[in-house]
Amino acid sequence: MHPAALIPTPDPLQVPWGWFQFLLLFTFFLHMVAMNIMIGSGVITFVKQLSNPMANEALCHDLSNQLTHAIAFTVNFGVAPLLFLQVLYGQFIYTSSIIMGAYWLSVVFLLIAAYGLAYLHKFRFTAWSAGQRRWFLGASLLCMFTVGFFFTNNVTLMQTPAAWLAYFRHPGGLFLNLAEPTLVARYLHFLVAAVATGGLFLAASAHLQQRLPAQERQARIKNGLTWFTYATMVEIGIGIVFLLSLPKPILHRFVGGDWLATSLFIGALIGSFYCIKFGNRERLWPATAALATTILLMVLVRDLARQAYLAPYFHPAELPVAPQYSPMLLFLLILILGLGIVAYMLRLGWQSTKEVQQ
Numbered sequence: 001m002h003p004a005a006l007i008p009t010p011d012p013l014q015v016p017w018g019w020f021q022f023l024l025l026f027t028f029f030l031h032m033v034a035m036n037i038m039i040g041s042g043v044i045t046f047v048k049q050l051s052n053p054m055a056n057e058a059l060c061h062d063l064s065n066q067l068t069h070a071i072a073f074t075v076n077f078g079v080a081p082l083l084f085l086q087v088l089y090g091q092f093i094y095t096s097s098i099i100m101g102a103y104w105l106s107v108v109f110l111l112i113a114a115y116g117l118a119y120l121h122k123f124r125f126t127a128w129s130a131g132q133r134r135w136f137l138g139a140s141l142l143c144m145f146t147v148g149f150f151f152t153n154n155v156t157l158m159q160t161p162a163a164w165l166a167y168f169r170h171p172g173g174l175f176l177n178l179a180e181p182t183l184v185a186r187y188l189h190f191l192v193a194a195v196a197t198g199g200l201f202l203a204a205s206a207h208l209q210q211r212l213p214a215q216e217r218q219a220r221i222k223n224g225l226t227w228f229t230y231a232t233m234v235e236i237g238i239g240i241v242f243l244l245s246l247p248k249p250i251l252h253r254f255v256g257g258d259w260l261a262t263s264l265f266i267g268a269l270i271g272s273f274y275c276i277k278f279g280n281r282e283r284l285w286p287a288t289a290a291l292a293t294t295i296l297l298m299v300l301v302r303d304l305a306r307q308a309y310l311a312p313y314f315h316p317a318e319l320p321v322a323p324q325y326s327p328m329l330l331f332l333l334i335l336i337l338g339l340g341i342v343a344y345m346l347r348l349g350w351q352s353t354k355e356v357q358q
């Protein structure tokens with residue numbers, strides 16, 4: 001059977017595909033930033049609780065407080081790109097989700113477990129010893145890693161319909177895309193990027209916490225930037241392995257075969273070198289700007305790679321449009337309102353933290 005025969009017929013769009021594409025990329029960028037902070041600060045807290053819990057007690061307590069917020073942002077900023085992904089690539093993501101259905105459904109329970117364990121870790125922080133706490137944080141992180149792994153499985157499976165034929169050998173929803181050559185490098189690429197971002201988050205939040213004694217504050221900034229710089233160096237190595245594991249026609253697009261793909265990819269590489277340079281020189285805000293630019297460019301690169309994978313079957317520009325603009329306008333209005341409310345809530349939260357500190 002030809003894999004194209006397994007692709008369902010897509011529904012028409014209400015507005016041209018570019019709108020959904022922009023919203024998918026924008027909200028996915030927010031999801032990635034929150035996910036990176038969540039996993040990165042979780043991993044750093046865990047390592048510190050393993051290596052020298054007494055010396056890092058206050059730092060781990062602060063990070064444990066921030067972790068639950070990061071989970072909430074990751075999940076909420078994940079819902080939006082999931083909706084836009086379904087609008088643009090529904091016939092692919094629904095099919096791959098069904099093929100790995102048992103694992104896919106387990107994401108909900110894993111998220112609840114990750115959230116619950118992180119809350120226990122936070123609320124019982126002072127009551128428990130570091131030895132007890134690390135089990136809860138470790139288990140919470142394990143759930144998060146598993147969710148990320150299932151996402152990488154699904155995202156790679158949706159863009160390789162040839163792999164869907166496995167359904168006939170595993171019709172019970174217990175299939176993972178383990179034969180995918182990019183899977184491990186791709187997954188590690190996300191995890192190590194998260195550790196780098198977690199380091200930068202640690203430095204930035206210490207910088208903003210005026211109540212910290214100057215020496216402690218400085219030590220946290222330095223330590224966070226060290227995590228950031230070294231993890232970014234490792235990330236470049238993993239990125240090369242990831243790049244080389246791509247199918248040759250797709251790899252070719254990023255190394256001169258397609259000017260847009262090549263320019264974005266080179267831009268992202270330059271961004272990572274600036275991350276290392278600014279991280280190494282302990283220049284916090286330039287490093288933050290370099291990281292934000294790099295993540296944005298990588299999000300674009302990743303999307304072009306997906307389009308290249310699906311090129312033999314489909315491009316979202318081919319989707320028929322049955323114009324209906326009013327729902328989109330209402331959505332945009334609510335999105336702007338929602339983001340405004342989130343910004344307002346963050347401001348209130350920040351002010352109340354400052355009042356508690358004074």
Ligand code: HEM
Pocket residue numbers: 024028031035039074075076077078079080081082083085111114143144145147148149151152153155156186187190
């Ligand atoms: C512990 C929580 C989570 C982690 C660690 C996580 C991690 C990831 C990672 C690593 C990817 C990239 C996969 C790849 O390209 O190989 C991803 C993609 C994605 N995530 Fe999450 N995620 C989490 C929760 C969620 C939730 C709750 C949602 C939605 C309800 C969500 C929505 C998405 C979507 C839609 C994509 C793919 C976007 C695209 O391909 O354009 N995520 N996530």
